[in-house]
Amino acid sequence: DTEVTQTPKHLVMGMTNKKSLKCEQHMGHRAMYWYKQKAKKPPELMFVYSYEKLSINESVPSRFSPECPNSSLLNLHLHALQPEDSALYLCASSQDFSSAGELFFGEGSRLTVL
């Protein structure tokens, strides 16, 4: 299994809602990532988890709250988002974070904030 699975594929939420994005991989990878991608722009790194611990937070606002319940799962909890947070949220995984290597990406969750 060489897939990274993201749910939901599409999400529409209001600014007062609380929702979560989910990501799962079964490749035995020990590093997992969240990227944000706006239209016609490159993916921008948000968070990195290594061995289920948060290693990097790229100064992301606290209305985005990541969670790594186990080595296969990565969540992104969303609360009090703004319309400018509408974007494609990409999850990725890699063998580990301490050596350079391919990131495997999911198909993304497209978020619309009304």
Added chain:
Amino acid sequence: GESVGLHLPTLSVQEGDNSIINCAYSNSASDYFIWYKQESGKGPQFIIDIRSNMDKRQGQRVTVLLNKTVKHLSLQIAATQPGDSAVYFCAETPGGGYNKLIFGAGTRLAVHP
């Protein structure tokens, strides 16, 4: 800050021609480079990678060239096909022992029959 950029935002080619997509990077400490293809509505898909101790690497119909002297990366696609139409991103890991991948701006490749 450090950045990875591309010379051409859009590249149009005829089917069957060879395509060359270029990328400039500014961090001389970067030790790993990777090309991704992203089709509309999908996540980035790995094409080919290269480490800084190499200057050329070939895959199936694709070749990546790395020129560390001028900090330049290119992706060559042979016999371009309509299915190659997508946005192509170069990305780099800026050294330091961490797999923190930073993406360049992207080039859209349009293949015409």
